[in-house]
Amino acid sequence: MSHPLRGKTAIVGIGNTKRWNAPGRSPFDQLQEAAVLALEDCGLRMGDVDGLFCAMSTSGLPVLNVAERLGINPRHADGTMVGGASFLFHLQSAMSALVNGLCDTALICYGSNQLTAGGKLAAMPDPQPYEAPFKPRYPISSYALAAARHMHEYGTTRAQLADVAVAARDWARLNPDAYVRDPLTRDQVLSSRMVSDPLTRADICLVTDGGAAIVVTRAERARDLPRKPAYVLGTGVAVSHRQISAMPDLATTCAVESGQRAYAMAGVGPKHIRHLMVYDAFTINTLLFLEDLGFCAKGEAGALVSGGAISPGGQLPVNTNGGGLSCNHPGMYGLFTLIESVQQLRGECGARQIDGVELSLAHANGGVLSSQATAILGTAATL
Amino acid sequence: MATDPRFDGPGPDAQYLQALNEGRLMLQHCEDCASVRFPPALVCRSCGSPRLTWRLSPGAGTVYTATTVRDKAGDYNVALVELEGGARMMSRIEDVPSQEVRIGQRVSGRIVAGDEPYVVFTLADGAAA
Numbered sequence: 001m002s003h004p005l006r007g008k009t010a011i012v013g014i015g016n017t018k019r020w021n022a023p024g025r026s027p028f029d030q031l032q033e034a035a036v037l038a039l040e041d042c043g044l045r046m047g048d049v050d051g052l053f054c055a056m057s058t059s060g061l062p063v064l065n066v067a068e069r070l071g072i073n074p075r076h077a078d079g080t081m082v083g084g085a086s087f088l089f090h091l092q093s094a095m096s097a098l099v100n101g102l103c104d105t106a107l108i109c110y111g112s113n114q115l116t117a118g119g120k121l122a123a124m125p126d127p128q129p130y131e132a133p134f135k136p137r138y139p140i141s142s143y144a145l146a147a148a149r150h151m152h153e154y155g156t157t158r159a160q161l162a163d164v165a166v167a168a169r170d171w172a173r174l175n176p177d178a179y180v181r182d183p184l185t186r187d188q189v190l191s192s193r194m195v196s197d198p199l200t201r202a203d204i205c206l207v208t209d210g211g212a213a214i215v216v217t218r219a220e221r222a223r224d225l226p227r228k229p230a231y232v233l234g235t236g237v238a239v240s241h242r243q244i245s246a247m248p249d250l251a252t253t254c255a256v257e258s259g260q261r262a263y264a265m266a267g268v269g270p271k272h273i274r275h276l277m278v279y280d281a282f283t284i285n286t287l288l289f290l291e292d293l294g295f296c297a298k299g300e301a302g303a304l305v306s307g308g309a310i311s312p313g314g315q316l317p318v319n320t321n322g323g324g325l326s327c328n329h330p331g332m333y334g335l336f337t338l339i340e341s342v343q344q345l346r347g348e349c350g351a352r353q354i355d356g357v358e359l360s361l362a363h364a365n366g367g368v369l370s371s372q373a374t375a376i377l378g379t380a381a382t383l
Numbered sequence: 384m385a386t387d388p389r390f391d392g393p394g395p396d397a398q399y400l401q402a403l404n405e406g407r408l409m410l411q412h413c414e415d416c417a418s419v420r421f422p423p424a425l426v427c428r429s430c431g432s433p434r435l436t437w438r439l440s441p442g443a444g445t446v447y448t449a450t451t452v453r454d455k456a457g458d459y460n461v462a463l464v465e466l467e468g469g470a471r472m473m474s475r476i477e478d479v480p481s482q483e484v485r486i487g488q489r490v491s492g493r494i495v496a497g498d499e500p501y502v503v504f505t506l507a508d509g510a511a512a
């Protein structure tokens with residue numbers, strides 16, 4: 001018996017500003033441009049949007065700010081803020097709202113000027129008094145603590161972490177829209193400046209500007225729109241902690257739960273997935289999510305990536321746009337995972353296109369491995 | 384306006400800080416499932432019970448994981464320490480070069496008093512991993 005939300009909605013429009021270094025543009029400028037692009041992509045108008053979903057690290061009242069700027073009066077809205085995974089939480093919320101008639105056209109959107117604002121995360125009113133006295137370099141030290149634990153428990157090596165960065169770069173070199181496309185070797189990563197052991201500068205994602213948006217609607221309407229729909233077959237979300245000191249097991253994330261929920265709704269498993277996007281804010285993320293989403297056994301992701309599986313030409317293409325490590329990372333990267341998955345399903349990816357992609361998994365992370373969200377998208381053939 | 388007396392008095396953060404300032408590391412123990420809670424809260428994270436009791440902790444623990452933050456002004460240690468019962472706190476391991484801190488080392492705590500007191504750790508005697 002199929003899940004009542006399986007395949008009932010589809011991503012029909014995508015917008016990506018690709019403005020990774022854009023002085024003079026505010027986060028709202030990036031968001032608005034992306035929203036226009038996404039609606040034009042699917043032939044809908046701003047006035048059609050009646051469900052608004054957004055989150056920004058620079059706005060405490062994003063729905064209000066965005067509705068005003070876009071000139072829309074949504075009858076359903078959700079500004080859930082769980083860091084970079086927010087937009088996949090929004091996707092799950094939009095599916096339910098669409099299927100239950102609370103809205104007909106959902107716009108999920110984001111904008112950031114993190115690079116031109118000085119490369120710093122905007123200070124959020126979210127103090128962590130039990131961690132602050134020890135001055136962890138936020139967020140990298142949190143991921144470094146997880147990486148150190150993973151290395152201790154499973155023998156994961158720095159060279160294996162480096163191979164994640166190299167694979168991402170090799171994909172970016174095939175993507176004309178990636179921000180960084182210079183050649184990168186394992187030795188270059190390993191000799192990069194250490195920032196918070198065991199993570200070096202090259203284990204850390206880019207800092208860029210950017211804007212992204214998607215339009216989601218019910219499947220029966222999606223068929224009448226100009227673009228090949230990317231049907232949402234399953235989603236799953238999970239939350240496990242806020243501060244890294246409260247993470248139950250630093251070598252295992254709650255992507256285990258978000259993944260199981262998404263697989264159950266979609267009625268597929270990792271063995272069916274031939275393309276995936278995982279939120280690689282740091283190299284350790286890719287290893288954790290390959291394991292926790294079931295693409296290899298726990299502790300074996302290091303060996304998987306060092307064998308070339310996730311690189312161009314490998315058996316399991318991962319982060320084919322170049323990822324947060326080499327394509328772009330405006331602070332909350334999650335929506336860009338969905339956009340690449342949609343483009344792969346549409347067959348629009350040029351030199352980096354994977355042949356015959358019918359199913360794609362997009363996974364996003366928020367906070368310090370705190371929130372996890374998984375979405376499984378498919379073409380009409382998978383319905 | 385009758386309030387529920389179970390929740391009367393200062394909140395858990397205030398009680399924790401007050402004890403630290405009096406020289407005592409106090410941790411919350413769940414009366415229903417025996418979990419140890421840190422950071423302080425009103426509800427057991429394991430079972431949802433509000434029946435938490437403060438008990439004195441000897442401050443003994445082990446290094447769960449650690450990193451060295453490379454700062455222009457000098458490298459320093461940031462660690463997660465697991466105390467008895469499984470409560471885990473961020474802290475630093477002092478009196479040893481940060482690079483020599485290892486997962487599994489036994490450590491003992493010391494309170495740093497002040498407006499916002501906190502606990503730091505040193506390697507326990509004879510500790511090795």
Ligand SMILES: [Zn+2]
Nearest residue numbers: 413416427430
């Ligand atoms: Zn309990």
